[in-house]
Amino acid sequence: MGYMPYKMDGRRLMLLCDGSFDSHNAKTATGPLKWCPQDVVAVIDSQTAGRDPADIVGFGHGVPIVATLDEAIALGGNQLVIGVANIGGVLPPKFRPVIVEALTRGCDVACGLHEILSEDPQLAALARKHGATIYDLRLVPDVPCATNQARKLPNKRILAVGTDCNVGKMFTTLALTEEFKQRGLDAVFAATGQTGILISGYGYAIDRAISDFAAGIAERLMLDTAAHEYVFVEGQGSIDHPSYSGVTLSLLHGTAPQAMVLCHVHSRSGRRHDEGSPLMPLDELRSLYETMAKPILPAKVVGVSVVTRGLSEADARKELAGIEDKLGLPATDPVRFGVQNVADAVQAFFKK
Amino acid sequence: MGYMPYKMDGRRLMLLCDGSFDSHNAKTATGPLKWCPQDVVAVIDSQTAGRDPADIVGFGHGVPIVATLDEAIALGGNQLVIGVANIGGVLPPKFRPVIVEALTRGCDVACGLHEILSEDPQLAALARKHGATIYDLRLVPDVPCATNQARKLPNKRILAVGTDCNVGKMFTTLALTEEFKQRGLDAVFAATGQTGILISGYGYAIDRAISDFAAGIAERLMLDTAAHEYVFVEGQGSIDHPSYSGVTLSLLHGTAPQAMVLCHVHSRSGRRHDEGSPLMPLDELRSLYETMAKPILPAKVVGVSVVTRGLSEADARKELAGIEDKLGLPATDPVRFGVQNVADAVQAFFKK
Numbered sequence: 001m002g003y004m005p006y007k008m009d010g011r012r013l014m015l016l017c018d019g020s021f022d023s024h025n026a027k028t029a030t031g032p033l034k035w036c037p038q039d040v041v042a043v044i045d046s047q048t049a050g051r052d053p054a055d056i057v058g059f060g061h062g063v064p065i066v067a068t069l070d071e072a073i074a075l076g077g078n079q080l081v082i083g084v085a086n087i088g089g090v091l092p093p094k095f096r097p098v099i100v101e102a103l104t105r106g107c108d109v110a111c112g113l114h115e116i117l118s119e120d121p122q123l124a125a126l127a128r129k130h131g132a133t134i135y136d137l138r139l140v141p142d143v144p145c146a147t148n149q150a151r152k153l154p155n156k157r158i159l160a161v162g163t164d165c166n167v168g169k170m171f172t173t174l175a176l177t178e179e180f181k182q183r184g185l186d187a188v189f190a191a192t193g194q195t196g197i198l199i200s201g202y203g204y205a206i207d208r209a210i211s212d213f214a215a216g217i218a219e220r221l222m223l224d225t226a227a228h229e230y231v232f233v234e235g236q237g238s239i240d241h242p243s244y245s246g247v248t249l250s251l252l253h254g255t256a257p258q259a260m261v262l263c264h265v266h267s268r269s270g271r272r273h274d275e276g277s278p279l280m281p282l283d284e285l286r287s288l289y290e291t292m293a294k295p296i297l298p299a300k301v302v303g304v305s306v307v308t309r310g311l312s313e314a315d316a317r318k319e320l321a322g323i324e325d326k327l328g329l330p331a332t333d334p335v336r337f338g339v340q341n342v343a344d345a346v347q348a349f350f351k352k
Numbered sequence: 353m354g355y356m357p358y359k360m361d362g363r364r365l366m367l368l369c370d371g372s373f374d375s376h377n378a379k380t381a382t383g384p385l386k387w388c389p390q391d392v393v394a395v396i397d398s399q400t401a402g403r404d405p406a407d408i409v410g411f412g413h414g415v416p417i418v419a420t421l422d423e424a425i426a427l428g429g430n431q432l433v434i435g436v437a438n439i440g441g442v443l444p445p446k447f448r449p450v451i452v453e454a455l456t457r458g459c460d461v462a463c464g465l466h467e468i469l470s471e472d473p474q475l476a477a478l479a480r481k482h483g484a485t486i487y488d489l490r491l492v493p494d495v496p497c498a499t500n501q502a503r504k505l506p507n508k509r510i511l512a513v514g515t516d517c518n519v520g521k522m523f524t525t526l527a528l529t530e531e532f533k534q535r536g537l538d539a540v541f542a543a544t545g546q547t548g549i550l551i552s553g554y555g556y557a558i559d560r561a562i563s564d565f566a567a568g569i570a571e572r573l574m575l576d577t578a579a580h581e582y583v584f585v586e587g588q589g590s591i592d593h594p595s596y597s598g599v600t601l602s603l604l605h606g607t608a609p610q611a612m613v614l615c616h617v618h619s620r621s622g623r624r625h626d627e628g629s630p631l632m633p634l635d636e637l638r639s640l641y642e643t644m645a646k647p648i649l650p651a652k653v654v655g656v657s658v659v660t661r662g663l664s665e666a667d668a669r670k671e672l673a674g675i676e677d678k679l680g681l682p683a684t685d686p687v688r689f690g691v692q693n694v695a696d697a698v699q700a701f702f703k704k
Contacts (some may be wrong), residue, residue: 068702087497087498107595144439144440146595147594147625147626147627148626148629151594186439206563207562207563209562211561211599212466212559214598215596215597216595239601239644240647242498242648243497243500243564244567244604246566246567247564248598249591249598252596255593256594274499274500279648288644295632295640
């Protein structure tokens with residue numbers, strides 16, 4: 001089978017989260033709830049069925065949470081989305097019967113795990129039999145090794161970088177893209193992960209590429225989007241994360257951005273998936289990203305995005321002011337305060 | 353099929369290089385000629401047949417170069433090695449009939465390309481029919497994401513890093529491993545590329561790992577070899593190479609070395625596979641590698657290895673003295689002058 005571009009036309013999403021909807025791992029479900037709720041028919045989660053998603057994850061007000069696939073299909077659902085993104089990307093065994101049922105009833109399935117459902121003989125056969133499509137969002141196309149072309153493109157490329165995994169890099173770039181479009185500018189979001197692809201319908205999951213070709217995939221993404229004046233690139237991992245730093249550096253070098261936005265979670269002191277190793281201070285990380293960009297194309301961090309969830313509004317504003325003071329850059333929490341100040345900084349940077 | 357460990361027992365190698373034996377791409381052939389010539393029956397290269405390998409690539413004096421597979425089998429060959437390593441790792445079409453013939457005659461085939469021969473239906477069927485084995489040296493086992501364990505291992509890990517691809521990282525680590533063994537020390541070579549695996553019979557081709565798992569493969573290599581006091585890790589790419597930097601950083605963070613040896617080619621001013629972008633100065637690269645190692649485990653560059661081919665002996669010694677002076681570190685050309693001084697520096701570093 002291999003890579004197949006994702007198609008968004010006519011989809012009515014059912015976000016399968018059973019047992020994980022209130023956890024960190026439900027990223028593949030919370031993304032669509034925030035960014036394309038009009039396409040979402042229901043969340044499937046027996047533990048929170050009947051509640052409102054907005055009360056649990058902050059997005060998706062009014063979208064029903066149901067306990068079963070059957071109820072979701074009754075609401076008009078035609079595409080089952082595997083709504084979790086766990087370490088290693090393995091399918092939780094309890095999801096399998098739901099996938100089997102969905103395919104049997106002719107529903108498409110979209111999955112962003114490393115486990116490739118379209119290569120599973122039983123699931124592939126069911127899909128064929130019932131005219132359903134399995135979208136493995138993590139699969140990437142075959143590309144050549146990177147050839148250092150992105151740095152020569154005349155457009156403006158902005159990459160989200162982070163202090164860790166799961167610090168709002170996708171959210172920040174989506175919000176900046178929307179803000180730029182509202183300003184009448186020609187901006188595009190370039191997804192580099194499965195949730196971003198699900199939301200925008202386009203992109204490549206760079207962490208799935210064979211490592212020799214990871215920068216090549218990032219380069220391909222930049223060549224695909226080169227006609228747009230502003231390209232906001234979803235970031236991945238962090239450059240000092242012992243598990244994912246190679247992905248982060250491939251993305252930095254393959255996309256050759258001129259500007260970066262540094263993303264952080266205020267309450268995070270230790271790295272995820274790493275037994276709580278301490279995070280590097282923001283100013284040191286800024287300098288590390290700029291140092292590592294330089295051999296390919298000099299790039300500057302121009303703004304900071306911080307998840308302040310858990311703080312009062314006053315404390316959140318104090319936290320942001322402290323970061324602005326320390327780094328000399330605008331900072332915001334995009335969920336609470338929008339991205340106007342960081343968008344201004346991006347525009348100002350490119351006017352120089 | 354998937355990953356299968358390489359077995360060295362009873363092998364009689366035939367190194368297939370047709371048309372490429374005198375070029376940069378014959379690395380997978382020159383490696384065995386230097387490091388395990390006792391296992392090599394012949395080089396197959398119609399363009400240089402009859403000559404001595406040592407006159408062409410500097411190694412393998414006395415190994416016959418023959419024009420055909422038939423002659424190599426007549427000399428006792430039982431394993432065909434694809435002796436080239438081109439960009440992107442695609443099988444040169446003219447090699448295919450030779451592989452078909454080898455399998456038909458019951459010979460094993462070892463291949464380090466990204467093109468996976470054991471997944472080719474025709475070749476796999478031939479291998480089955482004639483009891484031959486196809487070793488795809490580039491394939492890696494499934495591993496979990498890295499968990500930042502290597503840095504906690506009590507042994508001594510030395511990683512070769514470079515100013516570019518093809519700058520002698522494998523040669524340097526093999527030479528250091530041999531030197532340490534001659535000193536009666538418990539040292540092992542940890543291969544990270546197909547040629548290193550072919551030479552030593554063990555290792556993982558990190559550039560083939562899915563990028564999310566590349567550091568995990570490097571970590572696995574360190575866990576496998578943890579019983580040895582000194583582990584010399586073959587390096588890959590360079591941290592500022594736009595195509596391969598992600599592989600390099602995954603390897604650095606996944607292996608968590610305490611010491612590094614910086615490898616360079618004296619005549620190289622521009623990066624390979626990158627339209628001649630200039631190389632970074634040695635002292636800046638040293639600092640970049642040490643900066644990037646630090647978030648996981650602080651590491652020092654303790655010596656420099658330089659390919660001085662093309663220089664007179666006097667000029668080579670002058671070149672090395674200049675580097676020693678500039679960096680304050682011992683430098684050698686391991687091919688011409690051995691690695692004693694760099695080995696001394698590694699030992700001294702760990703005695704501190």
